[in-house]
Amino acid sequence: MPIVNRIASLLLGLALLAAGLLAVVEAALVGLDRPALWVPRDDWYARLTTTGWRDSSVLFVAVVAGALGLLILLAQLRPWRPDRIATYPHADSADGAQDPSWYLQRRSVEHRLAAAAERVPGVRDAQAVVRGRPRRWRAAVKAAGDRETRPDVEQAVRAELERMSAPDTVRLGVSLTRIRRVT
Secondary structure: OHHHHHHHHHHHHHHHHHHHHHHHHHHHHHHOOOOOOOOOHHHHHHHHHHOOOOOHHHHHHHHHHHHHHHHHHHHHHOOOOOOEEEOOEEEEOOOOOEEEOOEEEHHHHHHHHHHHHHOOOOOEEEEEEEEEOOOOEEEEEEEEOOHHHHHHHHHHHHHHHHHOOOOOOOEEEEEEEOOOOOO
8 A cells, every 4th residue: 555655646746746736837927927738717717716616517516526535535544454563572661561572574584484385285375364463463374285294384384483583472263174186
């Protein structure tokens, strides 16, 4: 979502810049008693003064603007996966909260956990997902393999979490599906 926000902010900024430049040029033309270049002032003023609040175009614009605003609000309120996650706390801070010693990139953690699961013999096509908040997160690993290898996969993934200095409070879910044999 941060990329979408940046692109939307860039587009909005460019549109506002263009509108501002247009307003400056038009205002200068009005000050010089010149005819308008882009905005037909007489038509625009006449339409603005004669259009009432109950007009269908005003209602349509208001509904579209309200719906767009609601969609943006809902998209921002949705809990997104964190970009980075916290590791072991380094030391207690003055207010009693524990500060993490460093952060890891979520994608990197997911790739390492999937690779750790695939190192177990008989396990393949592993995928890991990290969810939660940056300081309270959980991991889920899904792979194809025999169900008897589940403890080995869990042990391998826990060992990888320990190597990454992940907190002991990280919840881990491991699910294995049967490998389909095509004959």
